[in-house]
């Protein structure tokens with residue numbers, strides 16, 4: 034069985050989280066990590082777990098105008114330049130054979146800011162018939178460009194490991 038980790042990222046923080054999640058999952062399955070720019074809207078038959086992650090923008094998944102705002106603040110080119118998780122999920126074909134999980138990044142302060150890309154992504158996956166393996170998870174960054182808060186990469190790896198354990202228990206997969 035295979036897991037597909039699709040990420041959207043402006044400044045690289047969500048990409049770093051996605052790669053740690055994949056490392057955590059790796060003992061349990063083959064893992065493919067894809068930038069949403071290059072992600073196929075059809076999930077292959079051998080993919081049993083779809084993990085989707087993106088940055089929280091304006092309390093939810095990014096939109097073209099928030100990605101433009103991110104580009105205006107970036108010192109270099111954005112990591113995801115062509116599309117966003119919202120658009121990918123909207124075009125995603127149902128895959129009754131696959132489970133899914135979502136994560137997002139967001140600012141650590143102010144703590145009271147509502148909204149999460151992870152929750153928005155989970156809502157869209159459920160609407161397309163995907164069953165969730167875990168609750169949406171959030172990881173925090175300093176300010177808008179990051180870096181990630183101390184310890185978040187380790188937490189991302191552990192979250193990936195937990196997904197692997199729960200998935201293996203459900204479908205009996207182990208590499």
Ligand SMILES: Cc1cc2nc3c(=O)[nH]c(=O)nc-3n(C[C@H](O)[C@H](O)[C@H](O)COP(=O)(O)O)c2cc1C
Pocket residue numbers: 041042043044045046047048087088089090091092093099100102103138139140141146147148174176177178179
């Ligand atoms: C236009 C814009 C809107 C944002 N809105 C929010 C928000 O509503 N809540 C929040 O916690 N973080 C918000 N952020 C901060 C992002 O979540 C942060 O930049 C992101 O987690 C960094 O991940 P990345 O490097 O993968 O893009 C916003 C950032 C941008 C650029």
